Amino acid sequence: TTHLVWLRNDLRINDNMALAAACRDSQAKVIALFIATPQQWQQHHMAPKQAAFIQQNLSLLQKSLAERGIPLHFHQCDDFAASIEYLAKFCQQQRVDALFYNYQYEINERERDAQAEKRLDEQGVVCQGFDDSLLLPPGSVQTGSNTMFKVFTPFSKAFVRRLHQGLPECHQAPKARDGAPISIEKKIPAFDYPCEAFDESLFPAGEEAALKQLRHFAKQAVQHYPDQRDLPAIDGTSRLSVYLTTGVLSPRQCLHRVLKEHPDALNEGKAFTWLNELIWREFYRHLMVAFPALCKHQPFVDWTRNVDWQRNDAHLTAWQQGKTGYPIVDAAMRQLNTLGWMHNRLRMITASFLVKDLLIDWREGERYFMQQLIDGDLAANNGGWQWAASTGTDAAPYFRIFNPTTQGERFDKQGEFIRQWLPELSDVPDSDIHQPQVWAQKNNKKLDYPAPIVEHKDARKKTLDAFERARSAA
Ligand code: FAD
Numbered sequence: 001t002t003h004l005v006w007l008r009n010d011l012r013i014n015d016n017m018a019l020a021a022a023c024r025d026s027q028a029k030v031i032a033l034f035i036a037t038p039q040q041w042q043q044h045h046m047a048p049k050q051a052a053f054i055q056q057n058l059s060l061l062q063k064s065l066a067e068r069g070i071p072l073h074f075h076q077c078d079d080f081a082a083s084i085e086y087l088a089k090f091c092q093q094q095r096v097d098a099l100f101y102n103y104q105y106e107i108n109e110r111e112r113d114a115q116a117e118k119r120l121d122e123q124g125v126v127c128q129g130f131d132d133s134l135l136l137p138p139g140s141v142q143t144g145s146n147t148m149f150k151v152f153t154p155f156s157k158a159f160v161r162r163l164h165q166g167l168p169e170c171h172q173a174p175k176a177r178d179g180a181p182i183s184i185e186k187k188i189p190a191f192d193y194p195c196e197a198f199d200e201s202l203f204p205a206g207e208e209a210a211l212k213q214l215r216h217f218a219k220q221a222v223q224h225y226p227d228q229r230d231l232p233a234i235d236g237t238s239r240l241s242v243y244l245t246t247g248v249l250s251p252r253q254c255l256h257r258v259l260k261e262h263p264d265a266l267n268e269g270k271a272f273t274w275l276n277e278l279i280w281r282e283f284y285r286h287l288m289v290a291f292p293a294l295c296k297h298q299p300f301v302d303w304t305r306n307v308d309w310q311r312n313d314a315h316l317t318a319w320q321q322g323k324t325g326y327p328i329v330d331a332a333m334r335q336l337n338t339l340g341w342m343h344n345r346l347r348m349i350t351a352s353f354l355v356k357d358l359l360i361d362w363r364e365g366e367r368y369f370m371q372q373l374i375d376g377d378l379a380a381n382n383g384g385w386q387w388a389a390s391t392g393t394d395a396a397p398y399f400r401i402f403n404p405t406t407q408g409e410r411f412d413k414q415g416e417f418i419r420q421w422l423p424e425l426s427d428v429p430d431s432d433i434h435q436p437q438v439w440a441q442k443n444n445k446k447l448d449y450p451a452p453i454v455e456h457k458d459a460r461k462k463t464l465d466a467f468e469r470a471r472s473a474a
Helices: 017-023 038-043 048-067 080-093 107-122 152-165 207-228 241-246 251-261 272-290 292-296 302-306 313-321 327-339 344-357 362-372 378-389 404-411 416-421 436-442 456-473
Strands: 002-007 029-036 072-076 098-102 126-130
Touching: 002 017, 002 080, 017 029, 017 098, 017 126, 029 080, 048 072, 048 207, 048 241, 072 080, 080 107, 107 126, 107 292, 152 272, 207 251, 207 272, 251 272, 272 292, 272 378, 292 378, 302 456, 313 327, 313 344, 313 362, 327 344, 327 362, 327 404, 327 416, 344 362, 344 378, 344 404, 344 456, 362 378
Parallel strands: 002 029, 002 098, 029 072, 098 126
Antiparallel strands: none
């Protein structure tokens, strides 16, 4: 018999449920396939840095699969529809008996998988899907009345209770098959998609690098996470998001590694704060399955449809380029544009600024983030944007509006982070770093840095009015 593993967002051999299941029968011939779909990626605004990251990881995965006697085939076609055609043809050519794959939860991905299963079923191929990218399957953590939670804290509590009842297991990497290792016949070619170099010292490709980073973080930094996670100048977060997004690492590996180092982590130990972030990741994915409209640019809170967003291309461009005149916002956007990654606190601040200070539609920001982020992930990104815009589940109430200057003062007091990204402010003393133009004016200096494009106080008022009008119109 021939087993095919269709790889997508699960680019690893360790703890890969579909791969482990395909390899369980030691007599079966196991082959793997990855299908690149550049046009679809374009529609989903995949960042060129993420494409480059996937490409590098595929090459490494091809090697580790070959060592175990499993060939990784590669194909490139336009979109999901074409990928189904190819998959069906491939299964025929290779006389595949069973297909193994890990679920993706976005709406187009789910439709593709349903169609693929139908098609393969007609060909007599048995298909098996797995809830691999989550700790607990969507729909398995619900309220007493069997509905999805709309608020995070009770979800998290119920989630932890479920974990106490039984932890999801990690699956070992498959053993080498008969005839292993095999040689690589065709290397993974470049994608027909814009690829952009990323900082390989921050995001080294491959499972080994990801596991090393996880082990290091779980041993030490996870304990300081509650105190350091909000300070962008400090390397206080795990930087594992890109591995989780592309499936180079699984959330089960994260959970077990943390529990190994800190057995009390699920009992509100210090390491729990970090595990709770993994639960946020689960929350947004479970939500997306319960409310598929989230994949279709719909706000969760209906009346927020009526907000009269402002179209202002100059403001949008200033935000994108990090030229708003608010140093914490600008430094953050330059971090995003350069690294394809932004610190979580800054994602909240910049998102809030676009929506609540510029009154620009959150979907503009959501799209721009997706186009830049190496860790771009529909559920987390949409969740984060709808939270910041007060249009989502468990969102910040619309009248709670971040003051970008105060946020800067709180989380980057001395401007250490700001200075990393805005060299044009190097002469400004620490005490004035959050309002450099005020300092420049007072001291008769000329700065190569814009004045604030909006006055926060006025902008706040305008936004409150717009939200209140929208709410009363509903
Ligand atoms: P850590 O602080 O070490 O957290 C550990 C892991 O938990 C992360 O790697 C991530 O997988 C998960 N996580 C942490 N916070 C969140 C959260 N709020 N929601 C969901 N998962 C979370 N995360 C993405 O992975 N992809 C995105 O496209 C994305 N877009 C965002 C957009 C906005 C507006 C906001 C406010 C947040 C967004 N996040 C996104 C969540 C969060 O900012 C990143 O996961 C985090 O900054 C990644 O850095 P880290 O790996 O060091 O995180």
